[in-house]
Amino acid sequence: MTISYLIITAGIMSAIIYLVSKFNWKAGTILQTLTFLIIGYFLYHNGDYSSSQLAIFNNISLNFTYSYFNEIFLYLGISVMIIVSLFSIDGIKNYQYKPVYNFLTTLIFMSILGVFGAADFITLFIFWELMTWVSFFLISMGKKYSKKAALLFLFMSMIAAYLMITGIFLIDNAVGGITFSNLINNYGSISYSLKFKILMLFVLAGLIKGGVYPLHIWMRTSYSESPDSFTSILSGILMKFGFYLIYLIGLFFPVAFILKNNPSKLISELPSSTFFAYLAGISIIIGTIAAILQNDAKKLIAFSSVSHAGYILLAFTYGTSMAFAGGVTHILVHALTALGMFLSIGAVYFRTGTTKIDELGGLIKNMPLTFTTYLVSIISLAGIPPLFGFVSKWMIYQSLIINGSYFLAFAAFFGSIGSFMYVFRPLAGVFLGQRPKKFENVKEVPFFMKAGMLIVTILTVLFGVLPGLVLKPIISMQQSIGIEPIKASLYRLFSGLTTLDMLVVFTVFGAGFILALIIFLLFAKPTRVKQHEQYTAGEIVPELQTQPSIYHYAKNYYKPFSRIFDKFPSMEKLYKKGAEYLSSSFGVIEEFFYEESINGYIWLISITFLVIIAIRWF
Amino acid sequence: MINEPVLLIVIPLFAGFLIPIIYLISKKAIKYIPIIAVFYNLFVLIRLIQINSTSLSYFTTGGYKVPFGINLIFNSQIGIILFAINLLALIALIFFLKKEFHLVNSFAYTLGFIIAISAVNGMVLTGDLFNLFVFMELAAIAGYIIATHKRGYYPSFLYVIISTFGSLLFLLGTITIYNVSGTLNMASVSENLVDVSPHFIVVLSVMFIVALSSESELLPLNAWVPKVYEKTSITGSIFFGSVLSTAALFAVIKVLVLVFKGGYEYLFNSLTIIGLATLLIGEFVAFKQRNVRKIVAYSSIAQAGLIISAVSVSLKNGTITDSIFNAAMFQLLNNIFAKGLILLGVGLLGYYSFEKLKGIAGKKKFASILITIGVLSIIGMPPFAGFWSKFFLIKSLIANKMIIFVAIFLASAIFEVYYYLRFIQNMYYEEFDSKIKINQISAVSYFLMISLSFMIIYIGFNPSSVMKTISDIFTGGII
Amino acid sequence: MGEIINYWTFIYGPLAIFLVGVYGLLTQKNLFKLVISINIMDLGVNLYIIALGYMDNASAPIYTAKLAVTSSRFVDPVPQALVLTSIVISVAVTAFVLALVIKNYEKYNTLDLIKIKGIEND
Amino acid sequence: MILNIIFRGLILIFGAFLFQVALSGFSRKVVARIQKRYGPVFWQNFRDIFKFLFKETSISHGFIFDFGVLMAFGGTMATLIFLPYGSFEVIPGQTNFIVVIYLLAIGLLGMAMSAVGSANPNASIGISRALTQMLGYELPFLIVVLVMMYINKTSSIGGLVQSQIQNGWNLWSMPIGAGVSFVSVMGMLGKKPFDSPIAPAEIASGPLVEYSGKYLGILMLQHDFATVIEVGLFVNLFLGGGSNILIFAIKYIVVYILMVIISSFLPRFKVEESVKFFWKWGLSLAFLQAVISLGIYLI
Structure with missing residues (x-):
């Protein structure tokens, strides 16, 4: 089955799924999961690279390909969608518009296949736009302020889309075609300034979608307000569209020809790459600080996405073969970890109805699997070995160290260490610490939600121990485009500086843990007590009954830290002020042009008349 | 006889004369006359599109040869646009007769409507400047009547004054052109204008710009548009939004192409600027609105600005830049359907302010989905028709290196997307x-909406069929 | 044709009348006065049309036996034909707009533009 | 082979235990002398640890309370394996600096989890301070090490030690960096003035407040192991490691005692003060060192 058939199948299935969901939403969601699985299976089954066309249009045909450069993204998209869909079988129970939700997520699946499977820019753009408006409707379904969030999302997405289409047509003009292969073949004929323009347009579009500072403003609200299972898709895949674009443009645009001359730099021909690398650094730092200061778990993860978007961009613009592979790996890492985090926070929301950190607490007793998923995800996100996140970070660090870029390395380190702070915040506030009375009877989430989270957990650990599983397609991609591939085996990675053996790290860590367990078990068995039996020394503190939250140190968790940043300006506020100013000036325009009396209109006409003549005359 | 485009004007006019006579016999029977007439028009149009090629043909009237008598211009592409206009007119008519006929002075409005259709067809078809003036006035008078549908007397008055001011300027310009060129035939005028002093041409062209901007909703004279849209009936809004504005725009484009095509760069530059200003201001103001009809009105203004500026850009070099021009015409065509669909749908829901439309999709699911299709098309989302016209427009503009134009266009498009989707949301x-009363929507109305959305989806999945017919409009046989 | 026309009488005069009408539109607040301004503009344009067709010492464009012998020049017949149409249209518009003024008065009980606008915007 | 590695690993852990616990007991003596006290005997810390470990009763707050402690202890012991000690390496060739730095974080994370799992607000406050302070001290240290790794073209600790054998100690080639790292390591160890996370007087020892019995014993062990890693890192990175384990131990003792002496003179920073201190002085000096070193390297 070529991708074009899979896309048609997805399109048809979306309607069927909608109808089934109208009848029984659970059956519809199960059907959706099965559809995704089957489509994924067919893609896997016809493992050979292939390209295909979809010609429902008379002379505009959509080109698709399944090839070295997109297979990893296709599988990523499909697996994330399968996991989220599995999670949704129980997870969308409280949603208001279940059939529509299923319908739209199936369309999202279709657009993911389309964007990642496209063999030309127009196809990519069409499915990108499809994704934009479908996501708009999906985000709008969410919580209280989701409508505004969706509009902001839309606004930024449209800017990205329009930047992109301008770039596409510039390419079209320059090389007379918009297929990737055409671009590769005729890349040399484009003039330098045009190359620069095109690159800027595409990269800016990618940055908006990817949520890099200072274009990240849509992320916070879109993430926190959208329906939880859709947030996972949003951060797991849709945000990655932006980096896929940068990846593509990095891959096809300058690379195919430059690489042979200068294998160490991908986008080095253009001076912009340094600028973007530093932008990435700033994005990492600001995303990290902002994430530390959030109180809402989903907003926190949103800002962590800003920071990680910085890592990905850093890797892509940095340019070494190792960094490039690290960037692709980091896309996968962040997809998986964000998926795990959002799913687990979604699970918490499913049971408790809030994602505010200081309102929750102590849920580990009620939701152990959710906790485990979250724990594994954050360990991976913070880049602690032996999980998957460490691999990509290690690769990025290696290239930074090799080239001695100490500001960028500083940013990367900052983000990495800062991530301990922000990932620990929900862990402490949501799962650990004091449990409020009202959450005492909270149950673990139903089976399918657990299944979805479990898969994410297993994958994170598996890829951490055996990173070669994901590095292999990256290596073959690098070979295909002629970059010197990174050296890696199933569990070993080699940089020029040192060797990383994930299996050894994992084994040693496991051994250490077992040793610790043995020592622990050697000594006397502990007495288990209730949470607040010890520190109040047996006394019943009256406030503990009425106001348990004051003993749950979760609000302003990093107060001393936030005091450092009290006086810093906020980009979002700046945008907001600008928007308000603009909006009020629109009112003035309306007053001026459309709220006059008849005399006023005639004045307007006469003046226009005279002005046009006068300009010509003098 | 059936192959004469003049039938498109004569038949509705004749129907208009029939109405008073029939009215004497039966007051209800006048319902059927306009429908029969427009149906006949559509039938004639299909025939005409079939037998006429893409090249421009001139049809003389009264036996006078081309430069002297009144002549009509037709080719299959103009046929397509006319077909769309008449189709929308038919939809508006059916709706009017079904729903609003009994509410008003049925005689006057039916008469007004059928005359308007005749005039609109005349505006699109005629190749004579003064004739165009007459048809414009005729259409405007019918428009004034329709504008008073729901006792919107003040907007109608505003409309009359502004429009009359514009048409007087137009008349002034026409006569002056006649004076310097000795003919009123659009195609011949352009030849005779060659040795006229450039200063004179400037005054003349400015006169035309300002004059034509009233019906075509361009900036200095478009103040009536939102007011009239807001106060008229559903039929009226469809008439103004899809029928009259399209025909007027087309007439303007025709004048520009046929009369001023000889490279009057200043004229086209000013028109581009005016068009872009209209576009931006229209979108900005629409952005503030919280009433659907006003939104559509302002966005319609903006679209007119876009189309005019695109057309004038395409004409700037003295020849037609086909790709931009065709894309603009495609956009014009798509707007007919999409705006018609939105206005009809929202009219059927019965409320226009955001406050009252809140959550109405829960109660009127199907209608809301159809409206959504219209909106998605107008803001240019795949897989609907509007995507392709926007697409071709950007493509052709970039191909001709008009990056600034594209930037302004896209910036305004972002606002458009934003406020339309805010409405949908x-x-x-x-x-x-729950206090709001929900209107019943009849099967006929649904049928009308479905047919419109079918057109949108059909074009969306098969843009090249329309693009092929749209292409070469006007390029075939200009003298 | 230029040398034949006396610009002051035939061109600038009608245009001045036209501008008087424009002045009315610019300044008047009363609906009736606006209508009258429009009518004045109409008048100006119509005069202009006729003036353009005029020639000194020319005869009516009708072929007769006598004409064929004496005269060499005709007055341009087209503007005269056009002005008829124009007058008819302006009469129709005036009639309609007057009806509209009455309706406006019935609805708002005033003819003052500003007041009507005020009521309308409420 | 594997048995050999396991054997050596166990030896290392046991040796580190004996060595560091004795040393920290000795350091108590040193501090006491500075404060004009006698101080306990140097094996006092062994007594403490064994007393705690063998206590009959200890309080647990549930699964995560136990698990966190195990994670901290196990993770720290695992990190111990990846460090070279003179000529002694448990798994040859596996001395990846980044692995060490990140694995070390597991200890902190585990302890943080466990402490917060006890639901004691004092513990939470301590953890939040510890994590905040971590953002302070790690950065200058990492920058300095980055420069070192760039210049020597290796990112394994063993490689850095090798290069110092050829080029002389990094302490001499990067004196500013060494100073910065020295202070950073003091931050890592939680020595004064960077001991606000465990400030016994204000938040009752912070993270440790809820621990008793064998938990406290294990955590004391964990702290000692972490000290070995951190000070060992400094010795390896700046003092050229050691040609055999004995020289390594001597260097280690010197550095450690120096730290103890310095910290015994200093008062305590507020947590944001210490972060600001590290950012203001630490980072700027680290960058200064980077500029100087890179300049020399490139010339």
């Missing part, structure tokens, strides 16, 4: 106010 995701 308001319809779907807000809490429905």
